[in-house]
Amino acid sequence: MRPTNIDDIVGQQHLVGPGKIIRRMVQAKMLSSMILYGPPGTGKTSIASAIAGSTHYAFRMLNAATDSKKDLQIVAEEAKMSGSVILLLDEIHRLDKTKQDFLLPHLESGRIILIGATTENPYISINPAIRSRTQIFEVKPLDEAAIKIGIKRALQDEKNGLGKLPVNLKPRAETFLAQATNGDLRSALNGLELAVKSTATKADKITITLPIIEECIQRKALRNDKNGDAHYDVISAFQKSIRGSDANAALHYMGRLIEGGDLTSIIRRLLVIAYEDVGLGNPQACARTVAAVTAAEKIGLPEARIPLADVVIDLALSPKSNSGITAIDAALADIRAGKSGEIPAYLRDAHYKGAAKLNRGVGYKFPHDYPSDWVKQRYLPKQLSQATYYQPKTNGKYEKALASQYQRLLKAQRES
Template sequence: MEPLAYRMRPHNIDDVIGQKHLVGDKGIIRRMVDARRLSSMILYGPPGIGKTSIARAIAGSTDVKFRQLNAVTDTKKDMQIVAEEAKMSGQVILLLDEIHRLDKAKQDFLLPHLENGRIILIGATTSNPYHAINPAIRSRTQIFELEPLTPDDIRMAINRALTDKENGFGNKDIKIDDAAVDHFVQASGGDVRSSLNALELAVLSADKPIHITRQDAEDCLQKSSFNFDKDGDFHYDVMSAFQKSIRGSDVDAALHYLARLIEGGDLPTIARRLLVISFEDIGLASPQAASRTLTAIEAAERLGFPEARIPLSQAVIELCLSPKSNSSITAIDSALSDVRKGQSGDIPKHLKDGHYKGAKDLGNAIGYLYPHNYDGGYVQQQYLPDNLKNKTYYQPKNTSKSEQQFKQIYDNILRQKKK
């Protein structure tokens, strides 16, 4: 018998759980189905939120033949069989899993069938199609992003499975505690497949009479479903939220996102991002924070998980509560912008390299002033090219005493330049 999650997939568009922005009353996919004007599409989002279900529901609501292939494991010959069937029946909906892994030979075979409309392609992927899918396929499809399922959506799926007499457990005498249902809902992480698999295991492994407790639910779903794909969108969203939480000085949010990243086990990525943050967001407001962050990273790398979480959390807390300054990154980006626009100019003669023949005499003749020969180690002279000599890139912040000191020195130098 097929698994419960497979049996409970919707047979028409009305049975789809969640994704109301696509299949609700005014959703674009529902409108396509109602008008019987289907077009090829790509559905993307985390696992277990309904990509395959929507494809099957579209087929069930339109009576169009449905076939499912995998872009990696199925061959071009498998696609040829689908194409022949489309010729005979007029149209076939083809669900193609892992479409981001489609090779050129299979893609070239599919393209003409997409053009003439015989194959309605529904590509499913967890990767961002704008980055991962070939432009030739993208240009022939509509792209729809699926939203994570809510706890209410997961609860609805579980209740359906418990009451459905044909495909679920409606014919069984099952007592299930509310606390057990709550665990299936919360620990699934929005993955309806995970929750239904755990429910099925709990029912099939239970003694008679069947009574599922919270402990049974925890035994069958011992660890919360956690979506981590270091090459996927979700991972980059967590990394972005992590850095923005530190930048915003929200310790609790930053620790939450750190915990997610630790669960993913990708220590090199965490280490790199922390080091970037220490220079980009804290920067000159607390110059010592970067060296302490590096020390914490080195300790984490030497310890490995699970102990690595300790120095990492220490670094995160310090970075969150440190004063913030992005003056160094904005300064270099401003300078880079000028260089990339071609605003370079000739280097002043007195700054040119003195190692080639005759250069030292040239430098002396045009008056290079050696700063160490002057009080305070500073002497006023032109360093920028003529066309940029009045340019200022560094804009000091007043968020810390250390950068206020830098600002005072910098302002003094600027005043001397203007004399």
């Protein structure tokens, strides 16, 4: 099911959609070497294959870890004969110095157009000499809609897919397959193929139900015997349990999401919870949440449950504060109601010739020139000079200190 044309790529529209960078490169026939990095099964090889198919260049695939310098030499000789070759080099972060030194002149000459693929952060794991000669593009996990497109194509394609078989994929099975594979189209197609080829034909149909998909991808779907909204109900209960400081309930609901293989929803929800419900009550817990979900993304399930469990307990037992979201929503409410006003002239940009003639920046007091690096000065538009959006809470030590500083500065600013 590997695409042979850029129009056939599933997902990654930020790179291959209309007017986006890789599509523009293909259309202009101005290809440059690049590194694609992101999780497995998200389209790195597919993009390379589609670029080659769309430009009619020869396309070769090698692995930086297992293929030798001699294999690279064969590709280089072919490039001399044909003009240019697109080389997909998988696991490029494992390219040793000997192979790298061989490749560099061929990249500079343009004879080899390198497309490196890696699941590692290229800014950390790839040698600067290679990195400086390539464009770096992040490939992101596919969303549910994109996975479903890939599934439908596989069911309809008679040559490369399952189109010749009388498959009846039930809607709930399709949705679960798209959700539970965590943005990995390869895993979804592997699960689909196993399900179809291991299921007997009955009444001239190969009927693929939810239990069959669960067994083939080794994930369990969330159950709901009434309205089919179990997935969102569990996520809602998960956040509300953390907000309510019940660590045991939060672990239970996260366990349901883990059992359903829904790592993406867990990560997204934890980041929201950290800043919406804990926020300034315990900013260190917010930072620890970012670190934990980053680790979880790197190691994947089932081991991802370990850092996630730690941070769920941390968030549930942290002091809570929603003062941040309340403050920005209050500011947005004024803006949307038309309460904006003019920015004071002394705060406007003065970094251009003639700004002073327009009174831009004139009279601005530079706080660092004053004791304690503060000076009384109006920053809000005049019409909103008395507006107060931030209403501090004092559940945690950090925000309690912020509240004291905030009230002191507010009082000093408003004293006549």
